[in-house]
Amino acid sequence: xxxxxxxxxxxxxxxxxxxxxxxxxxxxxxxxxxxxxxxxxxxxxxxxxxxxxxxxxxxxxxxxxxxxxxxxxxxxxxxxxxx
Numbered sequence: 001x002x003x004x005x006x007x008x009x010x011x012x013x014x015x016x017x018x019x020x021x022x023x024x025x026x027x028x029x030x031x032x033x034x035x036x037x038x039x040x041x042x043x044x045x046x047x048x049x050x051x052x053x054x055x056x057x058x059x060x061x062x063x064x065x066x067x068x069x070x071x072x073x074x075x076x077x078x079x080x081x082x083x
Contacts, residue, residue: 023068052077
């Protein structure tokens with residue numbers, strides 16, 4: 001998985017094209033477009049596009065602090081190193 005693909009998915013989900021996302025871009029609490037409905041939509045897209053299962057007990061605000069945090073979580077899920 002490429003970080004750019006995740007950034008594109010987030011931008012598509014949030015319907016934003018005026019911000020260039022990178023691993024340091026802050027998400028939750030910093031982008032007004034990132035509300036509860038877009039969070040659910042993003043979770044669904046992540047599970048589908050990256051063939052992962054996001055468990056309820058894995059969800060925390062830390063996961064969505066930055067694009068980099070979310071990317072690392074997905075990488076860990078895909079490699080089986082998420083603890």
